[in-house]
Amino acid sequence: MSARDFISLENVGREELLEVMELARDQEEGRLGRLLEGRTVCLAFFEPSTRTAASFELAARRAGADVVSLSSGTSSISKGESLVDTVVTLDRLGMDALIIRHPAAGAASLASRHTSAAVVNAGDGCGQHPTQALLDLYALGKSLGGFEELAGRRAAIVGDILHSRVARSVIPAFGTAGIEVSLVAPATLLPREADVWRLPVLGSVDEALEWGAEVLYMLRLQKERMSGALVPSVAEYARYYGVGRRHLRPGVRVMHPGPVNRGVEIASDVVLDGSSLIPDQVSAGIAVRTAVLALATGSVERAAA
Amino acid sequence: MSTRSGADRELVIRGAHVLDPSSGLDGVMDVRISGGRVAEVGEDLHGVRELDASGLHLFPGFVDVHAHWRTPGREEEEDLESGSAAAAAGGFTGVVMMPNTDPVLDRPALVSGLVRRAERESRVRAYVAAALHAGLAGSELTEMRLLKEAGALCVSDDGPGTQNADVLRSGMLYARSAGLAVLLHCEDRSLAKGVVHDGVAAALAGVPATPASAEDAATATALVLAAETGARVHITHVSTALSAALVGFFKGRAGVTADTTPHHLTLTDDLVRTLEGLYRVNPPLRPEGDRREVIEALRDGTLDFVATDHAPHAAQRKELPLQEAAPGFLGHETAFAALYTELVLGESLPLSRLVEAMSCAPGRWVGGLGSLAVGAPADIALADLEEEWTVERESLSSRSHNSPYLGRRMRGRIVGTIVGGELVHDRMGAKLGVRT
Numbered sequence: 001m002s003a004r005d006f007i008s009l010e011n012v013g014r015e016e017l018l019e020v021m022e023l024a025r026d027q028e029e030g031r032l033g034r035l036l037e038g039r040t041v042c043l044a045f046f047e048p049s050t051r052t053a054a055s056f057e058l059a060a061r062r063a064g065a066d067v068v069s070l071s072s073g074t075s076s077i078s079k080g081e082s083l084v085d086t087v088v089t090l091d092r093l094g095m096d097a098l099i100i101r102h103p104a105a106g107a108a109s110l111a112s113r114h115t116s117a118a119v120v121n122a123g124d125g126c127g128q129h130p131t132q133a134l135l136d137l138y139a140l141g142k143s144l145g146g147f148e149e150l151a152g153r154r155a156a157i158v159g160d161i162l163h164s165r166v167a168r169s170v171i172p173a174f175g176t177a178g179i180e181v182s183l184v185a186p187a188t189l190l191p192r193e194a195d196v197w198r199l200p201v202l203g204s205v206d207e208a209l210e211w212g213a214e215v216l217y218m219l220r221l222q223k224e225r226m227s228g229a230l231v232p233s234v235a236e237y238a239r240y241y242g243v244g245r246r247h248l249r250p251g252v253r254v255m256h257p258g259p260v261n262r263g264v265e266i267a268s269d270v271v272l273d274g275s276s277l278i279p280d281q282v283s284a285g286i287a288v289r290t291a292v293l294a295l296a297t298g299s300v301e302r303a304a305a
Numbered sequence: 306m307s308t309r310s311g312a313d314r315e316l317v318i319r320g321a322h323v324l325d326p327s328s329g330l331d332g333v334m335d336v337r338i339s340g341g342r343v344a345e346v347g348e349d350l351h352g353v354r355e356l357d358a359s360g361l362h363l364f365p366g367f368v369d370v371h372a373h374w375r376t377p378g379r380e381e382e383e384d385l386e387s388g389s390a391a392a393a394a395g396g397f398t399g400v401v402m403m404p405n406t407d408p409v410l411d412r413p414a415l416v417s418g419l420v421r422r423a424e425r426e427s428r429v430r431a432y433v434a435a436a437l438h439a440g441l442a443g444s445e446l447t448e449m450r451l452l453k454e455a456g457a458l459c460v461s462d463d464g465p466g467t468q469n470a471d472v473l474r475s476g477m478l479y480a481r482s483a484g485l486a487v488l489l490h491c492e493d494r495s496l497a498k499g500v501v502h503d504g505v506a507a508a509l510a511g512v513p514a515t516p517a518s519a520e521d522a523a524t525a526t527a528l529v530l531a532a533e534t535g536a537r538v539h540i541t542h543v544s545t546a547l548s549a550a551l552v553g554f555f556k557g558r559a560g561v562t563a564d565t566t567p568h569h570l571t572l573t574d575d576l577v578r579t580l581e582g583l584y585r586v587n588p589p590l591r592p593e594g595d596r597r598e599v600i601e602a603l604r605d606g607t608l609d610f611v612a613t614d615h616a617p618h619a620a621q622r623k624e625l626p627l628q629e630a631a632p633g634f635l636g637h638e639t640a641f642a643a644l645y646t647e648l649v650l651g652e653s654l655p656l657s658r659l660v661e662a663m664s665c666a667p668g669r670w671v672g673g674l675g676s677l678a679v680g681a682p683a684d685i686a687l688a689d690l691e692e693e694w695t696v697e698r699e700s701l702s703s704r705s706h707n708s709p710y711l712g713r714r715m716r717g718r719i720v721g722t723i724v725g726g727e728l729v730h731d732r733m734g735a736k737l738g739v740r741t
């Protein structure tokens with residue numbers, strides 16, 4: 001079984017998405033067991049992330065893998081040590097999969113050119129965050145009654161699309177799943193050539209609801225971008241690009257990759273509302289990441305070659 | 306170059322297709338070289354030493370006004386020997402070295418030292434651009450008149466640019482009194498926060514992007530100041546449609562010339578999608594629309610000539626994610642072949658316009674180069690326009706390998722380069738063997 005990288009969702013087909021979804025369901029229902037037994041999985045985090053790292057590590061360990069973990073907080077990844085050097089070193093340990101998080105877009109694909117192990121991108125700069133989008137699809141599919149139920153639904157992706165690797169994975173993944181997507185952001189938080197996605201760009205969460213959004217996918221606004229030259233104030237941002245209780249019509253679901261800035265992207269009383277899928281997203285993480293690692297390491301037969 | 310042997314001897318190059326727009330030469334002819342200069346161009350010339358160049362094209366040697374040979378300071382990436390070998394391999398017989406070295410070329414002693422070293426170590430004519438401001442920091446003027454006496458050809462702050470318009474204005478005024486041209490890399494740093502062009506590729510890739518306005522705004526400022534101060538201003542590596550149009554508007558209103566690079570003429574920001582550090586360059590690769598307009602501006606002479614911005618980098622500075630890599634491409638060795646393949650064969654740019662843009666116009670800008678007129682320095686590039694070749698790491702003379710054309714198939718290759726009558730690059734010894 002050869003290694004299979006999970007670096008970007010841009011050219012991933014429907015069959016491949018379905019495969020991950022089905023494996024994740026098998027995992028949740030306890031049908032996969034310790035299928036990573038005997039495999040070595042390395043986590044190389046060049047940028048701090050407790051949540052994603054913990055989710056991957058749990059997924060790998062519960063499935064029986066040996067886990068080697070390096071992070072920028074430990075001495076193993078020292079400042080200035082090049083990405084390529086680290087990957088080459090890890091490669092000598094005989095790893096089957098490398099899970100990599102890095103502050104620069106393209107780091108995962110660069111890493112993949114220097115190792116025969118499967119590379120799983122756990123977030124590269126403003127580039128891609130494929131497992132986040134896969135777990136979002138899984139959580140959303142589950143709440144709607146299955147992957148097939150996603151087609152024809154409408155989702156608005158709201159907030160800082162310009163700097164979001166989550167958006168760059170969610171946009172193609174949702175599209176491939178048949179979801180109609182719109183973008184909601186001020187021009188300062190959109191790429192200049194946002195037209196490249198050929199998606200409607202709307203001016204507020206209210207407009208998104210008028211457009212027929214059933215899913216409000218809220219993106220995290222980084223603290224340093226909350227006021228000043230990109231956004232006038234938290235208050236104005238929250239008014240137009242935040243979701244409040246008044247938006248919670250029947251059938252509307254709120255998603256967020258976390259961690260949420262309460263009162264900015266999502267009003268405090270909405271975060272844990274019944275319409276919020278945020279807890280489901282978090283719990284989908286382990287199942288989806290186990291599925292991804294199983295496919296990456298070739299531990300299960302692949303449907304689509 | 307002073308120690309070069311044979312420069313005083315006579316040589317006749319026979320049977321090449323001679324093309325020199327500056328002298329109106331275009332046809333199969335012989336060229337007699339004597340005392341390091343062109344002595345005669347005509348038919349059926351003979352001499353004691355003859356070089357059979359039949360089947361080849363013969364151009365005035367190319368002149369590159371924008372090169373980084375990394376001397377002093379980063380000789381592991383390039384030095385005078387390897388940089389000039391790369392230049393010679395690309396048909397360049399004259400090169401201007403930019404001042405962003407370590408230390409910066411901002412003092413007369415550094416400039417005169419480098420000029421003397423270049424005389425000994427460079428295979429081609431090497432000129433020095435000194436800094437416009439101390440440390441390229443854009444605040445204190447350098448001693449421009451002393452720098453000129455020390456041998457500086459022009460002044461430039463290149464990459465860091467001069468970010469304050471009032472300071473730039475003073476720099477132009479003083480350079481005018483010093484009799485030096487000012488070579489400008491136009492980039493407004495307050496807009497240039499990214500590493501690639503802010504376009505479709507950047508949107509999809511999620512790499513920090515810089516809008517075209519970073520170049521356009523700075524170009525507009527520079528042109529306005531050039532018109533006002535009367536300085537001799539040269540704008541280097543123009544890469545956008547609007548900047549090219551602005552240059553066109555100011556032609557005739559200011560003493561301004563401009564160049565663009567082989568890579569902006571032949572590559573687009575599609576390459577950014579690979580996210581490879583190799584493709585980071587400044588100004589960034591632009592979309593096809595800009596590329597087209599820049600080609601047209603070169604075709605109609607709005608952009609006077611081509612300069613490579615030859616910028617060698619060690620592998621560890623390029624084998625990085627795009628946003629962490631050092632900006633810059635190798636340029637000397639691929640310039641002619643890339644432009645011949647993509648522009649002459651691909652876009653029907655007349656070959657004579659390419660020669661004008663690589664030899665005559667930059668040669669005039671440097672002064673006294675780029676011509677095969679009788680009495681001119683015998684600086685010559687010999688090209689085989691039929692040869693097909695692939696750019697490979699191993700075949701590069703530079704100490705670095707950061708060519709964006711690695712693996713590309715090209716048509717047309719420089720097979721011989723002559724500086725002051727002496728063969729400084731001879732790729733096919735047998736073919737070019739001088740018969741005595």
Ligand SMILES: [Zn+2]
Nearest residue numbers: 463464490587
């Ligand atoms: Zn420059």
